[in-house]
Amino acid sequence: MENKQWPVFYIHGFRGGDFTTEKMIHSALKFNNKKNSEYLKATINWRGKITYEGTWTNDLHPIIQVVFQNKWVGSNQISYWLSKLLFDLRTKHNFETYDAVGHSLGAVALVLVNLKEKLHPYIPKLKKLVLIAGPFNGIIGLGDLPNVNRIKADGRPAFMSPTYFRIFMGRNSISKDLKVLNIYGNVDDFSNTDKYISVTSVKSIEYILKPRIKQYIDYPVNGSNAEHSLLHDDSGILKMVNGFIYTKL
Numbered sequence: 001m002e003n004k005q006w007p008v009f010y011i012h013g014f015r016g017g018d019f020t021t022e023k024m025i026h027s028a029l030k031f032n033n034k035k036n037s038e039y040l041k042a043t044i045n046w047r048g049k050i051t052y053e054g055t056w057t058n059d060l061h062p063i064i065q066v067v068f069q070n071k072w073v074g075s076n077q078i079s080y081w082l083s084k085l086l087f088d089l090r091t092k093h094n095f096e097t098y099d100a101v102g103h104s105l106g107a108v109a110l111v112l113v114n115l116k117e118k119l120h121p122y123i124p125k126l127k128k129l130v131l132i133a134g135p136f137n138g139i140i141g142l143g144d145l146p147n148v149n150r151i152k153a154d155g156r157p158a159f160m161s162p163t164y165f166r167i168f169m170g171r172n173s174i175s176k177d178l179k180v181l182n183i184y185g186n187v188d189d190f191s192n193t194d195k196y197i198s199v200t201s202v203k204s205i206e207y208i209l210k211p212r213i214k215q216y217i218d219y220p221v222n223g224s225n226a227e228h229s230l231l232h233d234d235s236g237i238l239k240m241v242n243g244f245i246y247t248k249l
Helices: 018-031 075-093 105-114 162-169 199-209 235-246
Strands: 008-011 040-044 050-054 063-068 097-103 125-132 179-186 215-222
Touching: 008 018, 008 075, 008 105, 018 063, 018 097, 018 235, 040 075, 050 075, 063 075, 075 105, 097 105, 097 235, 105 125, 105 162, 125 235, 162 199, 179 199, 179 235, 199 215, 215 235
Parallel strands: 008 063, 008 097, 040 063, 097 125, 125 179, 179 215
Antiparallel strands: 040 050
C-alpha cells in the first residue's frame, strides 16, 4: 500500500509555527473519521536539518505538519527546505503524489516548489493545493500598500513584486493537472486587506494559475473573521479545505 500513499502537507508562514496548522490538522483527522490523532511532524532548523516526531501512518493520506524553527525566513528559503523535505520523505516512503495546504508565505513557497517539478523529476507531483492568504504580490508595508495596486480587466496586476515576477516568468512550469483553492480575507475596513495582505496581492496569482491548471477556485472571506491570522482556524474555511483536499472529485 505504501507506494500508493498520497500524503498531505500543512505549511505555515512568516512568524508561524505548529500552532498555525494545529486546528487544520485536527479538523482533517475528524473529517476523515480518525479516532487517533496520529500524524508526522517534520521540524526543520535554521541549518535545514530535518527531525521527525509522531507517525507516518498507513492511511491513504498520511498527514505531515511542517514546522520551521526559524520563523523569519522568506518564501525562497521555505521553498528550498520544502524541496529537501519532499526528497527525504519520498526516499523513505516512496510516494509519487501529494497535496498541500499553505498559509501566508507557506502558500507562496508551495507555488515556488511546483515550478521545480519539471526540472527535478524525483520531486513528488503536487495535485491539490490550498492557498490561504498568500502574499503573492507584496505585503502591506513591504512592496504593497492598501488600494494602490489593482487587478486590470484582463486579470493582470498593475504592478508585479519581485516574487510575483519570478513566478510569472516561470509560469510555463506550473503543473497542468494541478487543482487550486485560493482563500483570502477582507476585513471590510476600506483597506481591502486582511490587515496584512491585500486582496489584490492574493488574487494576483489567479492571472498566472487559472489559464494553466486543471481547476482554480476563488474563495473570498469577509468580515472580522477574515483577519490574516484567523483564517486558518475559521470553521467555514476548515470545512471548505477538508472537502477540497479529501473528497474525490
